[in-house]
Amino acid sequence: MKQGSQAANVPACFISNHEGFLGTIKNFIEDFVVTEIDIDGQRVKTAAQTPGCASSDGNNKTSADCQENSHSSGSRDTDVSLEWGVDVPLTSLGSFDLGVILGQSVSEELEHFVLTLRDKKPTELELSLGSFTDKHQRANVHRAVRHRFPFLMTVTIQPEIRVREDPDYRELSQLVKEDEAEDFFRFIDAKVRGSSYTFGPDDNKDHRTAVHHFLNRKFGKLVETKSFNEQGRTSISVRLRERGRPKKRTADERKEEEVYTAFTLCKENLETLEAISYMAAALGVLPSDFTYAGIKDKRAITYQSMVVKKVSPQRLKEKTAEFDRRGMRLSQVRSVSEPLRLGRLQGNHFDLVVRDLRPHGASDTHSSGTDVHSRLAALVKEAVENVKTRGFVNYYGPQRFGSGQSVQSDRVGLALLKEDMVSGVRLFFTPEEGDDPQSHAKRHFLQTDNAKESLALMPLSKARERLMLRALNRYGTGPDGCAQAWLSLPHSMRVFYPHAYCSRVWNEAVAHRLATMGHSVRQGDLVWRREGHGKTEDSGETSAAQIHVVTDEEEQGAVYTLEQVLLPMPGNTVKYPENAMGTWYEERLARDGLDDCRFRVSSLKLNLPGCYRPLLAVPHNLNYQLQRAAKAEVGGAMTGGRKQDSLALTLNFDLDSSCYATICLREIMKCDP
Structure with a gap:
């Protein structure tokens, strides 16, 4: 087993011993083309070649592995019978980008308008958001602005949309907590059939009466309210009236x-x-x-x-x-007739170009171009044939961890799994080196703890950071405020960070397994059963029902191959290997303070069941071609006196879903491409 260079969180462990070579990828956008392979094994149909999108079959790995499908439907049209105080979650519009919907300049004006309102007494100030001739676009603006800023009301003076403070919101916010007022107005705006909203416990009867009176006076035709007692505490619950449901659709x-x-x-x-x-x-x-x-x-x-x-x-x-x-x-x-489902694909086809090929550690100052090219051709042939035959270690790629960032996403995920919300936020806002606007805003937040000023400095394009800062400004930077900041992100964004941590542990586990137990299948390993190959229909992972623990007799008889061995991604439903690797997982998680971790963060509505990932991946239909390349292909300029002609390697291959083309290249080249 050969060691090599190491990207962050991707151990330098290879399955083959060939020498490899150096080169660069993604010099040009057309050097990395990815085409999805559907569940029936067919590449998605593409249009004829046109400017802007090259007509080539190519597709990239998905990061859907082990992720939960958190897409919310727009509105519910099912009858739900609820008890008082049992709330139905509402659709999240958190992924709406007001910078896209309104344009950056108007979105920025809206931000300043909101800050002005929140700092002043009731006012008749208005802001024009512009004219929108398309009715669907107007509806989009109304919903997105009201969801982001529930204390605003939007008015159409066709085709113009204006925004001003909602006086009903201000009145309610004087009776209940501000976050409760915001959530209630989101509930009212959504008008989801069968939904309800419950305010926090309130043991003051006179105060509850005032809240009831306000809600009935302002929204009595739409909702009904009731006080209910649970575990000795009294709360007010609100639900839509039957006759208050949206009018019958045409x-x-x-x-x-x-x-x-x-x-x-x-x-x-x-x-x-x-x-x-x-x-x-x-x-x-x-x-x-x-x-x-x-x-x-x-x-x-x-x-x-x-x-x-x-x-x-x-x-x-x-x-x-x-x-x-x-x-x-x-x-x-x-x-x-139906939507797609996340993970419902067989994999992806890749068309890649690796440019400026050269041997490892060789200056070639005394070698002719012909000699170097001959040597490279031999290195490439050996590397490709090895990977065709033996595959590659199925690591999660660097992009899984936010490569290039000062603080890797897995460290943020560890903080969240330990429910240390404050540390998670501060790690999230760790700046890059340099003084670009985003890093400047992050640095300002860490130095001053002033979310409002940092929000004003944060570029409009940084949606995650702005969502977090807005929530921190509203709820504070203590533990509860930081939890609210995480909740301001859509679920798919929140769960990315704990998944990154679990992916790092998996990468370390597979490197340890190969280094200490070799390339043979051992007693206690987890494998797919031979029949059916064990994959689920919708993903590249396996279900628990298909997992088998290798016996001593099966080890001695070499019944299974290394390609069938699985390692678990940590979670609350997986079983661990029944050999030294099981102990390794236990000790590894304990080292990070997760020995008692349930892989649930209820305060952030996160649940990580875990999954099983094959130790090895094998590219299918792998083909390659070597070509001479002009100097312009090396960044358009000569570097270090290098000869003008170099070799470029074209690779075409298929990978199963959740496998990374960059990791396959890494095994071929024996370096980080």
Whole structure:
């Protein structure tokens, strides 16, 4: 087993002993092309080659592995029978980006307007958000602004939308806590059938009476209220009246809500969620109305299937030119009967180019170009054949941990698992080196603890940081305020950090397993059973029912191969190996203070069940080609007197879902590409 260079949280352990070579990837955006492979094993259909998205089959790994599908539906249309005080969670609009919906300048004006209102007495101040001719866009603006700022009311003077303080909110906030007033107004705005909202315990009967009177006076036609007693404490619960439900939808409205439109998205240098945020704003729907099988790389050209709800194929086609200008090309637009599910894919196909190939540790000052090229050709052939035959260690890639950041995401995740909310926030705001605006704002927060000033310094494009700072400004920077700050992030963002920690432990576990127990299957290892290969239909992980513990007889008979060995991602439903690796997991978690960890953080609504991940991954349909490259391909300039011609390696291969192309390249090259 060969050791090599090591990226953060990715141990330097390889499965083959070839020498490898040096090179660079992603010199150009078209050097990394990713095409999704659907559940039936077919690459998603793409349009003919057009400017902006190269017509090549390629797709990137998904980071859907072991993640929970936290997409919320837009509204509920089912009858729910509730007892008083049993609340139904409401849809989160946290992923709406007001900078996209309103434009950065108007969004910034709105921020300043809000700060002015919160610092002053009731006022008649108004702010114009601009004119919106499309009714779907107007609806989008109303919902997003009211959800973000429940104390505001939006008024349409067609086609202009104006915003001002809601006097009813100010009156309620004098009777109950401010966060309760905000949540109540979100509940009222959502009008979700079967939903209810419960205020905190209130043992003052006169005060409860005042709250009842206010709610009945202002919202009596819409809601009914009741005091109820639980464990000796009395609270007020509010639920929608039967006759206060939204008016009966027309046949056309019902038909529109049942529409599902599928399409292939080709995006370039965009994150998947960033692309969805923009499309949702342009179409006047929720980001959660978009479903997809997996997240794709940002620094790549990627092709993936998507489905959007409540948008007809015709209306989607009308927006394609606008999306094209933002680096998103839509094709294969068609009607379908249902949404996609996260993880419902077989994997991804990759078309990669590695440029400026050169041997490890060789200056080649005394070698001719022909000699160097011949040696590189031999190195590449040996490396590719080894990986074809033996695969690679199935590490989580550096992007799983927020590579390039001063504080890795796994350290934030550890703080959250230990329920140390304050440390988690401070780690989250650790700045990078340098004085870019984001780092300056983070540094200011850590030095002053002033969330309001830091929010004013934070770039509008940094949605996570701004959500956190806004909550810290509202709730304070103590433990409770920091918990509220984490809750201000959508669930998929919150769970990313504990998942990053568990991924780091898994990477360390597989390196320890190979270093101490070798490449043979040992008694107590966990494996897939041979029949059916053991994979679940919807993901690259395995279910507990298919896990088998290797016996001594099976070890002696070499019944299983290393490719079938699994290691668990820590969680509350997994079993651990029944050999030295089980002890290793126990000691490793204890070292981080997690010996009693339940892998649940109830205050943040996080639950990590864990999963099983194959120790090895094998690329399928792996092909390669070596070509001479011009100097312009090395950043467009000569470096260090290097010869003008160099070799470029083109690689084409498929990977199962949740596997990382960069880790496969790492095994081939024996370095971090």
